[in-house]
Amino acid sequence: MPHALTRRAVLALAAAAALAPARAQDEAAPDTMGALLDEAASLDALETVLVSRDRALLAERGYGGASPDRPTNIKSASKAIVTALVGIAIEKGFIAGVDQPIAPLLRDKLPADPDPRLYRITIGDLLTMRAGLERTSGANYGSWVASRDWTRDALARPFVDEPGGRMLYSTGSTHLLSAILARETGLSTLALANDWLGAIPGFRIADWERSPEGVHLGGNQMAVTPRSLLAFGETCAAGGRAPDGTQVIPEDWIEASWRPRTRSRWTGDGYGYSWFAREIGGRDVRYAWGYGGQMLYVVPDLALVVAVTSDESRPSARTGYRDRLHDLLAGIIGIVEVA
Numbered sequence: 001m002p003h004a005l006t007r008r009a010v011l012a013l014a015a016a017a018a019l020a021p022a023r024a025q026d027e028a029a030p031d032t033m034g035a036l037l038d039e040a041a042s043l044d045a046l047e048t049v050l051v052s053r054d055r056a057l058l059a060e061r062g063y064g065g066a067s068p069d070r071p072t073n074i075k076s077a078s079k080a081i082v083t084a085l086v087g088i089a090i091e092k093g094f095i096a097g098v099d100q101p102i103a104p105l106l107r108d109k110l111p112a113d114p115d116p117r118l119y120r121i122t123i124g125d126l127l128t129m130r131a132g133l134e135r136t137s138g139a140n141y142g143s144w145v146a147s148r149d150w151t152r153d154a155l156a157r158p159f160v161d162e163p164g165g166r167m168l169y170s171t172g173s174t175h176l177l178s179a180i181l182a183r184e185t186g187l188s189t190l191a192l193a194n195d196w197l198g199a200i201p202g203f204r205i206a207d208w209e210r211s212p213e214g215v216h217l218g219g220n221q222m223a224v225t226p227r228s229l230l231a232f233g234e235t236c237a238a239g240g241r242a243p244d245g246t247q248v249i250p251e252d253w254i255e256a257s258w259r260p261r262t263r264s265r266w267t268g269d270g271y272g273y274s275w276f277a278r279e280i281g282g283r284d285v286r287y288a289w290g291y292g293g294q295m296l297y298v299v300p301d302l303a304l305v306v307a308v309t310s311d312e313s314r315p316s317a318r319t320g321y322r323d324r325l326h327d328l329l330a331g332i333i334g335i336v337e338v339a
Contacts, residue, residue, distance in 0.1 A: 045311040048226040071206035071223040075290030078222035083274035087253030098124035126173040127273040132161040136172030150211040167262040178218030189216040202231040230307040281330035
């Protein structure tokens with residue numbers, strides 16, 4: 001298959017690592033990882049791959065001139081970062097909890113004659129994409145971002161399900177969380193991220209789009225370096241702790257975010273608080289996913305974190321590209337397991 005990392009290639013490389021003599025394992029694993037990442041160059045949308053275990057960098061690659069040090073738009077993978085801020089805000093007392101209704105927090109943004117169901121939407125419903133409101137993603141994204149007030153527009157969308165019902169993936173839901181964070185703390189969401197996540201070495205948001213009403217776009221259009229994305233994932237994998245032991249994100253919030261509470265109707269994958277859940281390479285994996293193939297994978301029982309960035313202009317789901325990235329992770333897991 002041209003321009004694609006085949007499943008056969010991935011499994012063959014992983015098998016090669018498994019067959020390496022025990023006395024040479026220390027040397028074979030890096031070499032095999034390098035071979036796998038060399039093969040990954042056949043994925044023509046791929047830009048960077050970084051692999052770490054227990055915060056030790058095992059391998060990294062930049063493709064087509066891309067660099068792990070250059071900021072890139074991580075698209076909806078940024079939802080996991082917004083979700084972390086929500087967990088910190090709850091711990092600090094700015095938000096009461098996941099069961100808190102959102103209408104009183106955004107009362108001046110509600111429609112003139114609000115649907116009574118708006119008063120039943122909770123913070124948790126936004127986190128799990130179960131607000132029940134018409135989606136602002138997909139075919140509706142353009143009209144939503146063309147509006148003068150993205151917060152007001154998201155709340156004015158008609159209900160297509162009940163609050164707490166089925167998963168309706170919508171960036172508008174995460175944007176409402178960004179608006180709530182800014183209102184309840186008195187700081188912009190970007191300022192919160194720089195402050196609250198500042199204890200993570202190497203983490204910094206280089207750029208983040210703001211809506212016409214001045215709210216940073218919750219869950220899209222965030223630029224970070226691949227190294228920053230990896231550092232955030234490593235912190236999550238370590239139970240929310242920075243390398244010096246500082247508890248940056250509450251540990252129980254990481255656990256809650258990774259617990260599947262609904263399911264994607266497109267992939268069947270579980271979904272928690274902005275994190276997807278599926279088995280890859282025989283391991284339970286949690287991942288954040290952005291358009292084009294911006295991926296942050298965490299394999300908790302291996303303390304393995306893989307950050308992937310890709311061409312942001314090309315779709316990854318319907319083309320099968322995202323599935324080939326899952327295959328790449330399966331190969332990485334196979335190599336790490338025998339190292």
